Amino acid sequence: MRGQPAAGRAAPPRDDAIRLLARREYSRAELGERLSARGHEASEVQACLDDLAEQGLQSDARFAESFLRSRIARGQGPLKIRAELERRGLDREGIRAAFAASEEAGEADWFALACDTLSRRFPGPGDTPRERARRERFLAGRGFDFDQLRHALAHAWTSDD
Template identity: 80%
Template sequence: MSNGTAGNPEPTPRNDAVRLLARREYSRAELKERLAARGHEPAAIAACLDALAEQGLQSDARFAESFLRSRVARGQGPLKIRGELARRGVDRDTARAAFAELEQGGELDWFALAADALARRFSTPGDTPRERARRERFLAGRGFDSEQLRHALDHAWDDA
């Protein structure tokens, strides 16, 4: 813990928040939780978070976009990502805007992502209903919907 001596600023909500934001983007709710865990007063946290947002140092929209890109790179589907964003305190409109930006920019094809994730994990579609069900559970667990799942099962090994 910092004690305000040489080189260590006082542990204010702003200093703690900036230190966290220097490592990665955080949602407002995540920062609020972390600052509260460090013993800062709720009123001071709220004022700090408002100031950080005004200065552009914290943005739920930027967090949502960064989070979405990182999860897509991991091969996760839209259902799982939306759920994670909600758990991290990002509202539906902000999440929807992040998805729309990536989808409209042509950077994101959920069907191709599902097929790619499936082909990387399994070398064949499976010969038995049990093996096929295993592949379906894999994709469902990754957060792909039933339409994306069916497409992936039909096209994951087209190039192989």
């Protein structure tokens, strides 16, 4: 069969990497972990990752932008998204650049997103302290900071926001 390695031989790391990248974007660290888990030598993996980045096939900046957009669409806040990007191996400067690009493009209005996320999940602000605390925990768990949380609790169900 064409494109398949001969029996007993593993595919080169580049082939595995291309297959993975064809499905979705990966951070460099994630892709390295996947390739290492498939049994490729560390030196081969690093050389492959360097080549892919040089050719523009793998980009941490592109991964961060794509990841950020998808998490905003899910209604997740900046704290949770930032932590997840760090967990996936992106450096703080790359994360900061992705957030800046997103805010510059008008994709990330965290206060409006917090309001929208809260109003979709709950029908109103809650009548008791226990219900309000539940709404606060919900937004905090989604990764919104204190100011965004307070803003959402005050404005989520008003018609002007």
